[in-house]
Amino acid sequence: MSYDVVIIGSGPGGYVAAIRCAQVGLKTAIVEKYSSLGGTCLNVGCIPSKALLDSSEHYHNAAHTFKTHGIELKDLKVDLGQMIKRKGDVVKQTVDGINFLMKKNKIDVYTGMGSFVNKNKIKVTAADGKTQEIETKNVIIATGSKPISIPPVPIDKKRIITSTEALNLTEVPKHLIVIGGGVIGLELGSVYSRLGAKVTVVEFLDTLIPAMDRGLGRELQKVLSKQGFEFLFKHKVVGAETKGKEVTVKAENAEGQVVEIKGDYVLVAIGRKAYTEGLNLEAVGVKVDERGRVDVNDHLETSVPGIYAIGDVVKGAMLAHKAEEEGTFVAERLVGQKPHVNYNLIPGVVYTWPEVAAVGYTEEQLKEAGRAYKVGSFPFKASGRARASMDLDGFVKVLADKTTDEILGVHMIGPRAADMIAEAVVAMEFRASAEDVSRMSHAHPTFTESMREACLAATDNRPIHM
Amino acid sequence: MALDIKIPAVGESITEVTIGKWVKKDGDTVKADELLLEIESDKATFELNSEAAGVLRIKAKEGDVVQVGAVIASIEDGGVAAKPADAPAAKAESAAPAATKAAAPSAGTGEVKEIKVPAVGESISEVTIGTWAKKTGDFVQVEDLLCEIESDKATFELRAEVAGTLETVAKQGDVLPIGGLVCKIKVGAGSAAAPQAATSAPAATAASSGGSDYAKGHAAPAAAKILDEKGISTSSVQGTGKDGRITKEDAQNAQNKPVEKAAASNGVSAPKAPAGSRVDDRQKMTSLRKTISRRLVAVKNETAMLTTFNEVNMKPIMDLRAKHKDAFKEKNGVNLGFMSFFTKAVCQALLEYPSVNAYIDGEEIVYHNYCDVSIAVSAPKGLVVPVIRNAETMSFVEVEKEVVRLALKARDNKLTIDEMSGGTFTITNGGIFGSMMSTPIINAPQSAILGMHNIVERPMAVSGQVVILPMMYLALSYDHRIIDGRESVGFLVRVKQLLEDPTRLLLGV
Structure with missing residues (x-):
């Protein structure tokens, strides 16, 4: 078969690129190594973790806030098997949705490992070893990323696990040790913390979610500590040992002393790396950078014309929605359109509760750039809506240019922050000022009123409800 | 208050007109832009429309001969026929007459001046709004450029008649009739202070809105x-968009600036489609393009047009130019081009063959005792045809200077209607684009057009010898209704003769 474009990898970058390619009239095929489409995000990432986060959140509320709400429960208990099964159903339905979309858009799906024969020929090797070759004018590499491990802590997938295994545990850990205070560690740590596990986070740096505004890390640490998390900052993990059901993690603290932490599971969540194994990039001469990521220019074209790469396998934030933007971008570029991706306005989201979400510049970045800015902050404590739902932790912080009032960054931690950040993205895409947003009606009572209040605070320090 | 209706200047050579048939009667209530009467001049019949709504008072009878500028009627205010737009203003005035009167000029009375499409030329009935130089909310001074207006003949600049705050009504690309509302200006000096204050205190703007x-x-x-x-x-x-943001609609309406367009040949800058794309692009025809298309088809349909050809040896002219061009340039500051030779040769021939210089007006033939030579110029927005007037009396230098002046104005879209109207004969030069041979279309209502082509060295038989000479084919398209073959061919042969021996131009032989 011969195609206009073949996409290798069917995660949110790959399948969105495929659909957009088909929409703009290109004959499109997609190659997926696993039997199920959707990549990490749908199968072992965003979607299943959200399913478990929602389930565990319900349990947590039932155990801790229902009584205050006036709901009495007896014999409350966790059925982890059912939770995992429901998560599986959610994944299956979502994956089926992708299958339907491929069919609807007349995209040919090849199951097997895709690798380059030359720049116009892809070999697909199925699990049973059968191979076939497909011809194509263009290729989009969308192979995503894999969890990183560190030599002192070899993954055994039983007691020392990655996020993939953490989504399929058969028991609630008694003490889960999470190595890495980033998004994945905190989300999965939250799941088991809510279900009753003791969770200890060992982080090399001195803050959580280090890429985000420091204010968010501090607040999140405060809230999670209240929920029972323990944090060991500035601890460098030097070893891990499994004895039966017990794992001992050894870490060196800031003073250079080695401390031992004993638990029954260790989740290694120190990050992910670009995944290009088996692509046979050497055969076509596609260059990768020092971190193994596929090198691309501003148009996401690799060193070989006609071969593009998107998502986690290239530089930039490892986020599903970033990959989707890039997939659309490349598809449209292929037919001569000229879209843009505004990388500064790709929001970052953490699905703890309260959720964390941010877009634009952090205070640290603005300070470093020497830009004069104003800060407007509004705590959910002062929100009527948040009081009603007992979600009083967190705040919205708006950073605006000191002279023009243009919004430069929005950082929020609070209920439904992940949904609320959309308003900030829209405002910033249109380069709205803080006052612009504060002059737009926000429905009452909603969590989004806090965004408006923070904008009022940023404009002129004149919030209404504070 | 009554508005006088005067005879407009209908053409440069027309000083008096005859009052034709009145369509409206004395005492009739008329609306703005309604046809009042017909006026006959020695060249054509014009229609005169009401400039305002009101009651008509006729002062000149049918058959009267009156001077241009004479008052022939007046429109009295009032009655139910008042323009809707005037109504609120009138009401406001009657509600507080004392206050309005006292508030004197320029004190920001809230008076709103409506800016309408001016009558830009006798044959122009609609215009297209071009680029806005100002936007709603801007404070404009008298004579500030508001926007460009494109007609089928030229581009005009619309300037503010009063100072005040602008409110645009028509968008870029809108097609409006003459008299159509383009924008409103809220008169007042008061608002002038606002932008000044804003700029003088930039720090404060962050806090204050807008x-x-x-x-x-x-x-x-x-x-x-x-x-x-x-x-x-x-x-x-x-x-x-808000504070001047570019909306999707703005982007959809955006067109390349004429300057950029000029780079593309003949302004036909079809958007470049990416390779392999099968997407079609649809663009609205400009009013100039619409007029060109309408007129060209009309000429094809309404005349008995055919073309005669000849060829001319350009060597004598080229030798003459080579010999004198430096001195010519030095003395006159303008290059000695081919256009002066062709124009002068054409004028000489026109005077000898008057039917080629004539046109049909109804059942009469109008012969011109002068040669107004139109020159087809490729302007950014399309073909325009400025006129060299009384070319028969001009020297070579004057012709060259006039050609340069008109071509520059054409390039910048600055030609006025006057500079493009009239014309008794047209010269078009397809040779600059490399054309070897063509059949040009007559520039109506003229009766003939001369087509110049490229100069190519060809082997010619001269006195039994083959000689390589720089040759140009000439084409004369003409309206056979008034020009017979003898005249058309004779005319073209005469032009050839004059060009091949330019000294004849000097002697008129």
Whole structure:
């Protein structure tokens, strides 16, 4: 078969690129190594973790806030098997949705490992070893990323696990040790913390979610500590040992002393790396950078014309929605359109509760750039809506240019922050000022009123409800 | 208050007109732009429309001969026929007559001046709004450029008649009739202070609303994509969104600036489609293009047009030019081109063959005792035909200077209607684009057009010898209704003769 474009990898970058390619009239095929489409995000990432986060959140509320709400429960208990099964159903339905979309858009799906024969020929090797070759004018590499491990802590997938295994545990850990205070560690740590596990986070740096505004890390640490998390900052993990059901993690603290932490599971969540194994990039001469990521220019074209790469396998934030933007971008570029991706306005989201979400510049970045800015902050404590739902932790912080009032960054931690950040993205895409947003009606009572209040605070320090 | 209806200047050579048939009677209530009467001049019949709504008072009878500028009627205010737009203003005045009167000029009475499409030329009934130089909310001074107006003949600049705050009504690309509302200006000096205050205290603007324009010209995501695909920079687009932001609609309406367009041949800058793309692009015809298309088809249908050919040896002219061009340039500051030779040769021939210089008007033939030579020029927005007047009396230098002047104005879209109207004969030069031979279409209502072509060295038989000579084919398309073959061919042979022996031009032989 011969195609206009073949996409290798069917995660949110790959399948969105495929659909957009088909929409703009290109004959499109997609190659997926696993039997199920959707990549990490749908199968072992965003979607299943959200399913478990929602389930565990319900349990947590039932155990801790229902009584205050006036709901009495007896014999409350966790059925982890059912939770995992429901998560599986959610994944299956979502994956089926992708299958339907491929069919609807007349995209040919090849199951097997895709690798380059030359720049116009892809070999697909199925699990049973059968191979076939497909011809194509263009290729989009969308192979995503894999969890990183560190030599002192070899993954055994039983007691020392990655996020993939953490989504399929058969028991609630008694003490889960999470190595890495980033998004994945905190989300999965939250799941088991809510279900009753003791969770200890060992982080090399001195803050959580280090890429985000420091204010968010501090607040999140405060809230999670209240929920029972323990944090060991500035601890460098030097070893891990499994004895039966017990794992001992050894870490060196800031003073250079080695401390031992004993638990029954260790989740290694120190990050992910670009995944290009088996692509046979050497055969076509596609260059990768020092971190193994596929090198691309501003148009996401690799060193070989006609071969593009998107998502986690290239530089930039490892986020599903970033990959989707890039997939659309490349598809449209292929037919001569000229879209843009505004990388500064790709929001970052953490699905703890309260959720964390941010877009634009952090205070640290603005300070470093020497830009004069104003800060407007509004705590959910002062929100009527948040009081009603007992979600009083967190705040919205708006950073605006000191002279023009243009919004430069929005950082929020609070209920439904992940949904609320959309308003900030829209405002910033249109380069709205803080006052612009504060002059737009926000429905009452909603969590989004806090965004408006923070904008009022940023404009002129004149919030209404504070 | 009554408005006098005067005889407009209908053409440069017309000083008096005859009152034709009145369509409206004395005492009739008329609306703005309603046809009042016909006026006959020695060249054509014109219609005169009412400039305002009101009651008509006729002062000149049918058959009267009156001077241009004479008052022939007046329109009295009042009655039910008052223009809707005037109504609120009138009401406001009657509600507080004392206050309005006292408030004197320029004190920001809230008076709103409506800016309408002016009558830009006798044959122009509608115009297209071009680029806005100002936007709603801007404070404009008298004579500030508001926007460009494109007619089928030329581009005009619409300037503010009063100082005040602008409110645009028509959008770029809108087609409006003469008298159509373009924008409103809220008269008043008061608002002038506002922008000044804003600029003098930039720090304060952050806190106060609306003063900030940092986002002016910022393209929304969809707009940015469209502009990039059109190859238009955001700086050349007038944003109509909040504080001058460029909306998707702005981007969709954005067109390349004429200057950029000029680079493309003949202004036909079809948007470049990416390789392999099968997407069609649809663009609205400009009113100039619409008129060109309508007129060319009309000429084909309404005349008995045919073309005669000849060829001319350009060597004598080229030798003459080579010999004198430096001295000519030095003395006159303008190059000695071919146009002066052709224009002078054509004038000489026109005087000898008057039917080629004539046109049909109804059942009469109008012969011209002068040669107004139209020259087809490729302007950014399409073909324009400025006129060299009384070319028969001009020297070579004068012709060359006039050609340069008109061509420059054509390039900048600055030609006026006057400079393009009239003309008794046209010269077009397809040779500059490399044309070897063509059959040009007559520039109506003229009766003939001379087509110049490229100069190519060809082997010619001269006195039994083959000689290589720089040759040009000449084509004369003419209206056979009034020009017979003998005249058309004779005319073209005469032009050839004069060009091949330019000294004849000197002696008139």
